[in-house]
Amino acid sequence: MITLTYADHIAHTERQVTLLRSLLTSDTDLTATVPTCPDWTLEELVRHVGGALRWAALLVSERATGNIPDEQVPLLDGPAERGDAAALDTWFGESGRLLAEALRAAAPDTPVWSWYQDHTAGFWARRMCNELAVHRADAALAAGRPYEVAPEVAADTIEEWLEIVRFAQQDPDDKDAAELRRGGLTLHLHATDAPAGLDAEWLIELADGGLAWRREHTKADVALRGPLAEVMMAFHRRQAPDAGGLDVLGDRRLLDFWLERTKWG
Secondary structure: OOOOOHHHHHHHHHHHHHHHHOOOOOOOOOOOEEOOEEEEEHHHHHHHHHHHHHHHHHHHHOOOOOOOOHHHOOOOOOOOOOOOHHHHHHHHHHHHHHHHHHHHOOOOOOEOOOOOOOOEHHHHHHHHHHHHHHHHHHHHHHHOOOOOOOHHHHHHHHHHHHHHHHHHOOOOOOHHHHOOOOOOEEEEEEEOOOOOOOOOEEEEEEOOOOOEEEOOOOOOOEEEEEOHHHHHHHHOOOOOOOOOOOEEEEOHHHHHHHHHOOOOO
């Protein structure tokens, strides 16, 4: 099993900033609708992600003890000129640089406010790395370009999302998360192309006491099987579970039930 370190998350964040910037060429249609986030154009998606990078960078650099409002984040919304791919690219690159510098100036256990139970710089390194991985898929789909992701990052996005869903179940007002207590029904995610050393299978139990999972190859009520990048995209609702190289084995309704109730991101 490969575990990403704090330095790994920073390095992968920088690589993904570069990969997303490669989509922002002069012939890119910034007004293209993002198929997986249809309320956004490609430009609006990039501005959202870049703003999130800047917000996280400020939280870490300030060692924030509470949330920082949007209006206090410099250039959160991006360049004033709309439709300018070069200006958007420069701004987005600067957003990534600010986050990487803030994270490198901190340690993984440096106290920093977060909306999650982990209040450290390490949380933000991982969260923004995985935020980029998923939204970069959105951007590639909108731009009509291929999408690739490092296997260890794809696996980490799945593991982190399971942790976030379990955290959401602690909120008594979160009805979707509460409905995932299903008497122990199980889902199995199975990546067929994981490299040596990367354990990319999960048995997910929708237990009444809260979500549980372990990395194991075993039978389940429903299984999602295929290449890791496609499993990751389907798990994050970026492609249909039975599209491309994916197979759904067993109770498809249970998989749909899960996906419908984990659509926050």
